[in-house]
Amino acid sequence: MNQRNTAFKILYDIIIKKGYSNIVLNKYLNNNELRDIDKSFIKEIVFGTIERKQTLDQIIDHCSSKGSKKIDNKILIILEMGLYQIIYMDKVPQYAAISEAVNLAKEYAGIHASKFVNAVLRNYARNSAKIDILRSDKNVVEYLAFKYSYPEWIVKRLLNNYDKAATEDILKSLNEKPQISIRLNTLKIGSKDFEKILIDKGLNFKKGSYVDDAYYIDLKNIAGDEIYKNGFMQIQDEGAMIISKVLSPNPDDLIIDVCSAPGGKTTHISQLMNNKGKVIAFDIHEHKIDLIRMNCKRLGVNNVDAYVFDSTKINEKYIEKADKVLADVPCTGIGIIRKKPDIKLKNYTDEDIKKLNNIQYNILSSSSKYVKKGGYILYSTCTIGREENMNIIDRFLGENKNFEISDIRPLLPDKLASQVDNKGYLQLLPNINNTDGFFICKLKRNN
Numbered sequence: 010m011n012q013r014n015t016a017f018k019i020l021y022d023i024i025i026k027k028g029y030s031n032i033v034l035n036k037y038l039n040n041n042e043l044r045d046i047d048k049s050f051i052k053e054i055v056f057g058t059i060e061r062k063q064t065l066d067q068i069i070d071h072c073s074s075k076g077s078k079k080i081d082n083k084i085l086i087i088l089e090m091g092l093y094q095i096i097y098m099d100k101v102p103q104y105a106a107i108s109e110a111v112n113l114a115k116e117y118a119g120i121h122a123s124k125f126v127n128a129v130l131r132n133y134a135r136n137s138a139k140i141d142i143l144r145s146d147k148n149v150v151e152y153l154a155f156k157y158s159y160p161e162w163i164v165k166r167l168l169n170n171y172d173k174a175a176t177e178d179i180l181k182s183l184n185e186k187p188q189i190s191i192r193l194n195t196l197k198i199g200s201k202d203f204e205k206i207l208i209d210k211g212l213n214f215k216k217g218s219y220v221d222d223a224y225y226i227d228l229k230n231i232a233g234d235e236i237y238k239n240g241f242m243q244i245q246d247e248g249a250m251i252i253s254k255v256l257s258p259n260p261d262d263l264i265i266d267v268c269s270a271p272g273g274k275t276t277h278i279s280q281l282m283n284n285k286g287k288v289i290a291f292d293i294h295e296h297k298i299d300l301i302r303m304n305c306k307r308l309g310v311n312n313v314d315a316y317v318f319d320s321t322k323i324n325e326k327y328i329e330k331a332d333k334v335l336a337d338v339p340c341t342g343i344g345i346i347r348k349k350p351d352i353k354l355k356n357y358t359d360e361d362i363k364k365l366n367n368i369q370y371n372i373l374s375s376s377s378k379y380v381k382k383g384g385y386i387l388y389s390t391c392t393i394g395r396e397e398n399m400n401i402i403d404r405f406l407g408e409n410k411n412f413e414i415s416d417i418r419p420l421l422p423d424k425l426a427s428q429v430d431n432k433g434y435l436q437l438l439p440n441i442n443n444t445d446g447f448f449i450c451k452l453k454r455n456n
């Protein structure tokens with residue numbers, strides 16, 4: 010099957026059937042004999058089309074007799090893919106992008122549709138210089154949403170929290186391809202031996218900027234490599250590693266990670282505890298508990314007990330038992346768009362955000378009951394903006410006078426300590442830290 014046909018099927022499953030991008034990509038790319046170069050081409054079309062969908066749809070509105078909202082799902086995806094290649098993929102000749110799109114339309118929607126696709130793409134090709142949508146009288150939200158291709162709720166969220174220049178910087182950096190970082194699993198291998206393996210394999214690598222065990226490795230299919238399968242490393246953003254470091258677990262602690270799957274931070278916590286003490290890992294989804302267990306097994310982690318549990322509720326067994334609790338709550342994920350551009354396909358309403366805020370607050374509130382006197386709870390998200398972060402903490406502190414924000418600066422490298430604001434919050438940002446956009450706040454229970 011040709012690459013664009015596969016890209017079309019993947020996009021259809023993600024956009025129309027609402028599949029998770031990583032699961033859908035694995036389904037189509039892992040079980041066939043595609044060459045690496047074909048896989049990269051498919052991934053570029055898939056991620057690029059999703060990443061630029063807002064912009065592409067507005068261009069389609071200008072180039073077709075029908076608006077993008079009235080075009081059949083399949084034809085719209087074919088147009089978006091075709092336009093993406095014409096506008097953003099320098100190496101793809103325009104005629105190839107158009108004729109392949111026309112063929113796809115013929116196959117999936119018939120001859121009439123293929124003529125329509127041909128007309129729209131040729132219209133763009135003929136008039137691209139004249140299509141200056143940016144010059145029309147857009148307000149700042151519409152302008153940024155079009156220019157950087159984001160749904161308006163994300164632009165509004167950022168403008169609520171940052172000025173226009175900083176918002177633009179963040180939007181731009183979230184469109185960039187991230188370098189993939191991994192965490193060295195010191196339970197299985199030391200840094201010298203690990204680096205020797207990388208050198209022997211001829212791989213380029215560099216150390217992380219903030220965390221000792223972080224590495225950036227130039228390796229396309231990390232999860233397919235022996236060093237991954239042997240459990241010498243975990244694929245993890247360096248920002249995520251900072252969270253477990255700031256939790257600062259001790260080897261004899263009882264730690265409860267209330268939103269654990271797939272276990273990235275759980276296994277890091279175990280590593281920091283040298284596989285001693287105990288980590289209780291909860292997640293609401295049964296199938297995700299297997300992911301935690303599989304990661305523990307591969308990494309040689311054996312101090313984790315993982316259970317299905319809804320952490321908005323209180324698990325009586327653990328009241329006042331934990332030295333430290335991690336509440337890495339579900340969120341809108343704006344901070345991880347570099348890796349999951351399909352977050353841009355979600356259209357959160359104010360009502361949706363309120364519901365999510367209640368889940369976030371309830372998880373923090375219920376999980377705080379596990380903290381011993383003198384213990385800590387760390388609240389983190391992979392999103393940006395006070396709505397899911399500071400506001401949740403403020404509400405919690407208003408109702409729980411026995412907790413206070415703990416100073417995390419001594420636990421951070423200097424260059425990050427200076428980024429902690431005067432209330433004690435740390436917001437990592439891709440444009441500043443070159444990490445995903447994590448929010449971190451550690452709270453101490455006083456009595």
Ligand SMILES: C[S@@+](CC[C@H](N)C(=O)[O-])C[C@H]1O[C@@H](n2cnc3c(N)ncnc32)[C@H](O)[C@@H]1O
Nearest residue numbers: 268269270271272273274292293319320337339
């Ligand atoms: C941000 S992810 C956690 C990532 C994880 N800490 C890691 O580092 O690999 C949030 C997780 O919370 C889980 N979740 C959502 N609602 C939950 C709830 N009410 N109780 C427990 N887990 C929940 C989701 O299934 C998801 O796995």
